[in-house]
Amino acid sequence: MRRSAASSSASPPSSPAPTSSAPAIPSRHRYDHHQKGFSEVFGHGFNTKLSSAGLVYKHFGKEIIAKELGVNEDHEDVHCLYLAIYKSFVEALDAIDNGINQYDTDQPPKYVNNTHLSSRVGRFNLDWTDPDQSLEKENAAFEQAMVLAGSEFMESVRFHVKSWLPARSIVLECLLSKGNIDPSGEIMVLDRFCPWKLHLFELEEELKTDPLTKYVLYQDERSKSWRVQAVAVAPDRFESRKALPEKWRGMRDDELSAETGIPGCVFVHMSGFIGGNKTYEGALEMARAALKF
Incomplete structure (x- = not known):
């Protein structure tokens, strides 16, 4: 067993080596x-x-x-x-x-x-x-x-x-129906939360999706509020395709609602990759407004 058994011959070392040239x-x-x-x-x-x-x-x-x-x-x-x-x-x-x-x-x-x-x-x-x-x-x-x-x-x-x-x-179903969420086709809503990031990238590539998704909305299971997450440019990158507006970043609650003109805002992260609103309607309005920046 002088080689990795995870990737070497399926027979234990006491078995004779194959006599055929076929792999x-x-x-x-x-x-x-x-x-x-x-x-x-x-x-x-x-x-x-x-x-x-x-x-x-x-x-x-x-x-x-x-x-x-x-x-x-x-x-x-x-x-x-x-x-x-x-x-x-x-x-x-x-x-x-x-x-x-x-x-x-x-x-x-x-x-x-x-x-x-x-x-x-x-x-x-x-x-x-x-x-x-x-x-x-x-x-x-x-x-x-x-x-x-x-x-x-x-x-x-x-x-x-x-x-x-x-x-x-789940991601495939939501991706195919994102045109019903917003005419831009750049906002996707997860009707059931699940690990979605890698699936989204792979499915967009398979389906030749155009335009690409900029924001994904989903409900936070703990707080029951809604999240607006900017999609990264690649699975292993932190940079977003379209981060939430810079002027919103770092704000919370009433201050953020006043700045955006959207009721129920909860927060926007300093990097602009994610934000939150108390309601689905509010989160959707945040995503729609962000697309215009």
């Missing part, structure tokens, strides 16, 4: 990516070279997802989750096992990260100071690594089935 032989459960000239990728827009983890997922991922969903493998939700789980979980294993950097940079990293799955799996390797370096002990460690990797993979599958997919459906 994947599903009928014999043989998956290997070490042959000279092997450059297979997952496809569907993903260009990272596959490791054994990706090879196994490419052949069996849909079957696992379909069983978790309780539908046939050709169901549209299976394909959607198949791509999402590869992107969020499996692709990193492929990249790490093939020595592909996450970023194109000639600068050293600003910190060390030994908490990712491949690092944690690697810690199951026998320590060089252990007097027992037997194949039996190595196989036992490999079994532990498989339990860890397998449990985290299934956690990812179940999260995507139970949380990610329902949230995506």
Whole structure:
């Protein structure tokens, strides 16, 4: 087990190596990516070279997802989750096992990260100071690594089935109906709160949405007031597509209501990325007014 069990051969180290030059032989459960000239990728827009983890997922991922969903493998939700789980979980294993950097940079990293799955799996390797370096002990460690990797993979599958997919459906429905909220088409209302940011970016790209959403309205579950959130320019950026007006920022309550001319205002953050109003109508008026700045 001198390689990462999360992304290396599906067979334990005591099994013989594949004799065929084919990288994947599903009928014999043989998956290997070490042959000279092997450059297979997952496809569907993903260009990272596959490791054994990706090879196994490419052949069996849909079957696992379909069983978790309780539908046939050709169901549209299976394909959607198949791509999402590869992107969020499996692709990193492929990249790490093939020595592909996450970023194109000639600068050293600003910190060390030994908490990712491949690092944690690697810690199951026998320590060089252990007097027992037997194949039996190595196989036992490999079994532990498989339990860890397998449990985290299934956690990812179940999260995507139970949380990610329902949230995506909600955001899609709200995105398609945003023209009914305001003629500009730049204001979206979440009728049920859910994690929406990444879904919004991905769905806007898939649907070629024009114009892009500038503000998202949703109800705060604790206070029951409404939030007006400016959409960021990208999922990993703090800059907003259109931040709330600078003259509103840092104001609260009556002062803010007087400045905006909109009753029920609660606050606008100093950065302008979010604000609040006591009512849906007030939040919508804030978003509409902000579009005019």
